Each structure stands twice: as C-alpha cells, then as structure tokens.
Amino acid sequence: MQSDEIQAFWNKKYSECEQNFVTYQELTAVEELDKYTDNERFSILPSTGNGVIGKYISKFRDMENTIPNVIVRETVYEKLCRVDKALKQKNPNYQLVVTYGYRSLDIQKEIFDKRYNELKRKYDDPSELKEAVHRIIAAPEVAGHPTGGAVDVIIYDMSQNKYLDFGTAIHDFTTKKAYYDTPELGEKSEAKRNRRMLRSLMGKQDFVPYDGEWWHFSYGDKEWAYYKYRKNKRKNKKGNKESLELKYKYSQKDFSEIFFADMYTDKYKKVELVSDVWIRLAVQKDGRLTEETLTMLQVSGIEVNFDKRQFLTRCSNFPLEILFVRDDDIPQFVYSGVADIGIVGENVYYESEKESLTILKQLGFGRCTLALAVPNDSIVKKPSDLEGKRIATSYPILTKKFFGDMGVKIQEPRPVSGSVEITPAIDFADAIVDLVSSGTSLRQNNLRFVQKILDSQSVLIANKSIIDNNDRKTKVIDNLLSKIDSCLSARKYKYIIMNLPVHLLKEMKDKIYNEVKNIKHDFMIESLDDKLLVQFFLLNTDIEYSQIAETLENILPGLKFSLDGSFWEKIRNCIFEIKNRRILLSENCEKRQVQIIVDTTLPWEIKLKEIGATDIIVLDVERFVK
Ligand code: PRT
Ligand code: ZN
Numbered sequence: 306m307q308s309d310e311i312q313a314f315w316n317k318k319y320s321e322c323e324q325n326f327v328t329y330q331e332l333t334a335v336e337e338l339d340k341y342t343d344n345e346r347f348s349i350l351p352s353t354g355n356g357v358i359g360k361y362i363s364k365f366r367d368m369e370n371t372i373p374n375v376i377v378r379e380t381v382y383e384k385l386c387r388v389d390k391a392l393k394q395k396n397p398n399y400q401l402v403v404t405y406g407y408r409s410l411d412i413q414k415e416i417f418d419k420r421y422n423e424l425k426r427k428y429d430d431p432s433e434l435k436e437a438v439h440r441i442i443a444a445p446e447v448a449g450h451p452t453g454g455a456v457d458v459i460i461y462d463m464s465q466n467k468y469l470d471f472g473t474a475i476h477d478f479t480t481k482k483a484y485y486d487t488p489e490l491g492e493k494s495e496a497k498r499n500r501r502m503l504r505s506l507m508g509k510q511d512f513v514p515y516d517g518e519w520w521h522f523s524y525g526d527k528e529w530a531y532y533k534y535r536k537n538k539r540k541n542k543k544g545n546k547e548s549l550e551l552k553y554k555y556s557q558k559d560f561s562e563i564f565f566a567d568m569y570t571d572k573y574k575k576v577e578l579v580s581d582v583w584i585r586l587a588v589q590k591d592g593r594l595t596e597e598t599l600t601m602l603q604v605s606g607i608e609v610n611f612d613k614r615q616f617l618t619r620c621s622n623f624p625l626e627i628l629f630v631r632d633d634d635i636p637q638f639v640y641s642g643v644a645d646i647g648i649v650g651e652n653v654y655y656e657s658e659k660e661s662l663t664i665l666k667q668l669g670f671g672r673c674t675l676a677l678a679v680p681n682d683s684i685v686k687k688p689s690d691l692e693g694k695r696i697a698t699s700y701p702i703l704t705k706k707f708f709g710d711m712g713v714k715i716q717e718p719r720p721v722s723g724s725v726e727i728t729p730a731i732d733f734a735d736a737i738v739d740l741v742s743s744g745t746s747l748r749q750n751n752l753r754f755v756q757k758i759l760d761s762q763s764v765l766i767a768n769k770s771i772i773d774n775n776d777r778k779t780k781v782i783d784n785l786l787s788k789i790d791s792c793l794s795a796r797k798y799k800y801i802i803m804n805l806p807v808h809l810l811k812e813m814k815d816k817i818y819n820e821v822k823n824i825k826h827d828f829m830i831e832s833l834d835d836k837l838l839v840q841f842f843l844l845n846t847d848i849e850y851s852q853i854a855e856t857l858e859n860i861l862p863g864l865k866f867s868l869d870g871s872f873w874e875k876i877r878n879c880i881f882e883i884k885n886r887r888i889l890l891s892e893n894c895e896k897r898q899v900q901i902i903v904d905t906t907l908p909w910e911i912k913l914k915e916i917g918a919t920d921i922i923v924l925d926v927e928r929f930v931k
Contacts, residue, residue: 472496
C-alpha cells in the first residue's frame with residue numbers, strides 16, 4: 306500500500322473508533338439526580354503511602370497555583386483505594402497513581418476556549434465545531450474533572466521503577482493511540498493487556514471509562530450517567546428491561562465551594578479525630594510569611610506536619626486544620642468560609658476590603674511599609690505633585706484611597722502583580738506604591754521614598770459573621786489565641802550559650818552552701834545549678850523581693866521562701882556580690898559552658914560580661930522549642 310493509502314486506512318479505522326465516543330450533544334441530555342447527592346466533601350490524595358497515591362505529571366500541573374495535590378470526591382477516593390487494593394492482589398509491586406483529579410471550572414473554560422478559537426476557522430457549523438473541540442477537551446458545562454468525579458490514572462511498577470506499558474504516555478494527545486480501541490496496538494500486545502486490566506479494575510468499582518483516553522475514568526459525572534444508560538440500552542436489545550435512568554450525581558464546583566474531608570493517610574484510613582470541632586486556618590503556602598507562621602504555631606505548642614506538597618494538613622495535638630494557599634487568596638477564603646481564620650499581611654487585608662473580616666491579633670512578624678516612591682531624578686516632592694500622573698502598584702485599592710483622602714486626582718492606578726519597582730524605568734509609570742522593608746530594592750532601582758501609606762505586619766484575621774454564630778468554634782479560636790499570646794511573649798527571650806569561669810561559679814556556690822547548711826543540714830552543694838545561679842544574677846538588683854522569691858526557691862530546692870526573710874536577703878547578697886569580684890577573673894582561667902534563657906528587656910549583655918562570660922552565642926528561643 307502507498308503511504309497515503311495507509312494513512313487513509315488508519316483514518317477510517319480511527320473515525321470508526323470515534324463513532325463510539327460520547328458526544329457533547331449526548332451529554333447535554335443528561336439530567337441531575339438530586340441536589341443532596343452532590344453534598345459530599347473532597348479528599349486529598351496523599352503523595353506517598355500504601356494506598357492509592359496522587360501525583361501530578363509535572364508538565365500537566367495546571368492546578369499548581371491553587372492546589373499542589375490531586376483532589377477528588379470522598380467516595381471516589383474510597384473507590385480508588387479499593388482499586389489499588391485489588392491491583393496489589395494481582396501484583397504487590399503495582400501501585401495505582403492518579404495524575405489528575407479535580408480541575409477548576411475556570412481552567413476547564415480557559416483550555417476549552419483556547420482550542421475553540423484555534424478550530425473556529427475550520428468549521429462553519431457551530432454545533433460541529435463544538436463537537437470537534439469537545440473531542441479534544443470536554444466542554445466546561447459537561448466536563449467531568451470539575452466535578453471531582455473524574456480521574457486520570459496509570460499503574461506504576463515499584464519493582465521496575467517505571468510505569469507499565471500502555472502504548473502511549475499518559476496525557477499524550479499527539480497520537481490517536483490514546484484511543485482505548487486503537488487498532489495500532491495488537492490485541493495481544495502487552496499495552497492492550499494493561500489497558501484491559503486497568504479498565505476492568507476500575508469498572509469493578511463502578512467507574513466508567515472514556516474511549517478517547519485510555520487513562521480517563523469517572524464516577525458520578527455526566528459521562529458516567531450516559532455510559533451506564535448506554536450500556537443498559539445495549540442490554541435492552543437482548544430483551545432486558547430498559548432503564549430510564551440518565552442522571553448524574555455530581556455537578557461542577559468552583560474551588561471556593563469545595564469543602565474538604567479529613568486527610569487520608571496510608572492504609573486507606575482516616576486520621577482519628579481528636580475533636581469534633583475543627584477550625585481551619587489559611588496560611589501562605591510558600592512566601593515570606595510561611596516560615597515565621599509555622600514557627601509561631603510550633604512555639605505555641607501546636608504540632609504542624611508540614612509537607613510542601615500538601616495544601617491541607619491537620620495538626621495532631623490541636624483541632625486545627627491548616628490550608629496552604631497564595632497569600633492574596635486568604636481574605637477571600639476566610640470571607641467565603643473556606644477557612645475560619647487566616648494569617649496575612651495587613652497590606653493584603655486592607656486591600657481586600659471585605660467588610661465582615663476583622664483582625665483578631667497582630668502577630669509582629671512580616672513587618673514592612675507600603676510606600677509611595679518615585680525615580681531619583683523625578684521632580685515629585687510630595688503626593689500632590691502626582692496630580693494626573695500614572696502610578697503602578699499591586700495595591701490599587703489602597704493607592705486610590707490614599708490619594709482620594711488627600712484630594713489628589715491621579716490616573717486610575719495601573720495594577721501590576723510583580724516587579725513594580727521597574728515600572729518607572731520602562732516608562733509604564735511615573736511613581737509606584739509598593740512594599741518596602743530594608744529599602745534595598747528602592748535603591749537598586751534608583752527610586753526615592755516619598756511618603757509612607759501604611760505600616761504593615763502579619764495579622765490573624767477572621768470572618769466575624771461566621772465566628773459570632775458558632776460558639777464551639779469561638780472556643781477553639783480563643784484557645785488558639787491564648788497559645789499564640791504565650792508564644793509572642795516568648796519572643797522576648799533569647800537563648801544564650803556562653804563560657805563562664807569555673808572558679809567564679811564555685812565561689813558563688815560555696816557562699817550559698819555555707820549559708821544554707823546552717824538551717825538545712827542535709828543540703829548538697831551539687832543541687833546548686835549553674836544555669837539558675839546565672840539567671841538569678843541577671844535579675845535587676847532593685848526588683849521587689851517577692852518577685853525573685855520564685856527564682857530563689859528554684860535555686861534552693863526544698864527550702865521555702867516564707868522561711869525567713871533575712872535568710873533570703875543573705876543568699877541574695879551571695880549572688881549579687883560576685884560582680885564586685887571580677888578583679889579575680891583572668892583570661893585564661895578554666896571555663897565551663899552554660900546555657901540559659903534571658904529576658905531581653907534586662908541589661909543582660911553588660912551583666913554577663915561582669916561575671917566574665919566569653920564566647921557568647923545568642924539564639925532565638927523558638928529554635929529550641931519543639
Ligand atoms: O505567592 P504568594 O502570592 O503567596 O506571595 P507574594 O509574592 O504575594 O507575597 P510575599 O511572599 O512576597 O510577601 C508576603 C507578605 O510579606 C506581604 O504581603 C507583606 O505583608 C510581607 N512583607 C514583608 C513583604 C516584605 N516584607 C517585602 N520586603 N512583602 C514584600 N516585600 C518586597 C518588597 O516589595 C520589595 O520588592 O520585597 C522586596 C525587597 O524589599 P526591600 O525593601 O527589603 O528591598
Ligand atoms: Zn482526564
């Protein structure tokens with residue numbers, strides 16, 4: 306055969322395949338079952354573990370900005386786990402991998418529109434055009450992925466460290482071999498066998514296949530309803546009772562409507578609940594606020610299992626779920642109730658202008674200033690010099706408000722999402738409104754600070770209207786706030802590692818020992834602790850006696866402060882006197898390492914030098930709190 310004859314032969318074969326595909330027209334005929342079946346939550350597929358795992362194929366991560374993990378309906382997740390279990394019974398080295406699950410409607414629309422515009426010229430008939438595009442990418446209003454019911458799956462062989470042969474790579478649309486029934490793969494080929502195995506395993510869990518992509522299966526979406534209906538109709542020809550069911554369970558959802566089920570871990574099990582009321586906190590996924598936020602939670606005693614690939618995690622010792630998202634989305638998520646509370650910069654909070662949102666607490670980190678700046682050589686001296694001028698910013702609302710309040714009419718602010726500082730140099734703007742912290746960025750871009758618009762730090766925000774109506778959640782949030790409070794006060798302290806002269810410590814202890822053994826004969830000099838003595842020494846000499854009582858009781862275990870006022874006065878002097886002895890110190894005397902926590906509001910540096918401390922290292926307390 307000539308090569309174009311061969312081509313014609315395959316084309317004919319493939320168009321026969323295409324006859325069987327579910328069409329757009331057919332899908333629009335499917336009706337909704339009822340509203341209540343659509344209420345179920347979504348689950349996150351773990352990216353490791355023993356059950357089914359979710360892994361986006363890297364080139365196909367168009368959900369990256371919103372969701373770093375594959376997510377699906379709760380029921381779909383359970384069914385997938387059962388498929389994986391059945392698969393492992395065939396071969397324990399086989400692993401079911403889901404490379405695509407929920408896709409937001411916006412993305413579905415975007416991809417569909419792109420293809421639609423590409424193919425527009427080729428078709429006169431609009432309904433033919435729609436069908437042709439639909440064959441490549443499902444029309445948004447009937448698509449399965451935005452319901453969370455459709456998945457793309459493949460099997461991985463863990464003993465070989467590779468995917469099983471399916472004839473094409475997953476998501477490879479460049480060849481029609483992606484069609485399940487491609488005539489190019491022999492019936493007995495390994496690829497065909499694997500396709501049949503996958504289809505049969507998925508089918509046993511009530512998923513339906515899509516003939517145009519060997520990897521695509523769904524449960525509960527329109528394709529699913531139609532496929533079942535069509536199958537029943539076929540049976541009908543053989544004389545079986547015809548089913549009139551042509552109804553689907555799951556409708557399309559926007560990301561903001563999605564509520565997540567519990568995290569699943571290995572072994573197909575849910576994590577055990579430690580509470581029946583959980584609150585969800587939205588935090589920045591990957592940015593300036595992420596590390597400090599997580600540290601703050603840890604120091605507050607909350608165990609966060611942070612894994613960059615996850616976007617939702619449950620704390621193991623506090624009823625808190627953490628949702629990792631882009632910081633700009635946090636006000637919206639808290640506003641819409643996707644999260645109960647969130648942590649963002651005040652700049653983002655005020656820019657979002659959501660009325661029912663409120664600041665619960667200022668957190669002290671992520672400090673910066675929203676400022677107006679102009680090129681060094683600009684004639685602008687003050688905001689009013691910018692009348693009628695162009696201003697680039699990521700904060701158009703705050704910018705407009707600032708100039709509005711000053712009564713200066715500027716052009717509509719020009720929104721840019723990054724690299725604001727270069728816009729004057731490329732003549733896109735006459736001035737910028739941007740965040741500044743060290744000011745390096747302004748200097749590097751030959752910009753000059755004109756005026757501060759807003760001081761910002763990170764804040765904990767909540768949706769008043771939701772919180773006020775839920776006492777149980779309010780309780781959990783109050784509990785969280787008091788934990789955060791104690792963390793914020795811990796920031797007052799520093800962890801100090803230093804070397805101290807051994808003979809000085811010894812002298813201090815001897816003196817105390819002599820005083821104590823008069824009233825407590827079994828007192829041991831070993832029970833005097835270096836660390837406590839130094840801590841006591843750092844206290845101000847003029848503070849109230851009662852205030853240091855607790856510290857003294859720690860230093861001298863077994864003795865009660867109430868014992869005798871004059872006795873304690875003596876002990877106190879034993880310790881404070883030491884600093885007058887520093888004459889005795891020499892550079893090369895024997896030293897011992899002592900580690901203490903100091904209150905940074907006290908003049909600790911001077912005092913430590915007074916007792917001959919050397920090699921002082923200062924660290925944040927947080928690092929030492931697990
Ligand atoms: O990806 P995602 O959307 O989550 O992150 P993002 O890029 O929107 O935000 P990110 O991580 O840059 O900042 C998060 C928050 O940190 C901001 O909303 C602020 O509240 C706070 N913050 C604190 C800052 C800065 N300091 C800061 N310096 N945000 C941005 N900057 C920029 C500044 O605009 C400048 O361009 O950092 C650059 C360097 O600043 P200088 O002045 O130190 O040179
Ligand atoms: Zn798919």
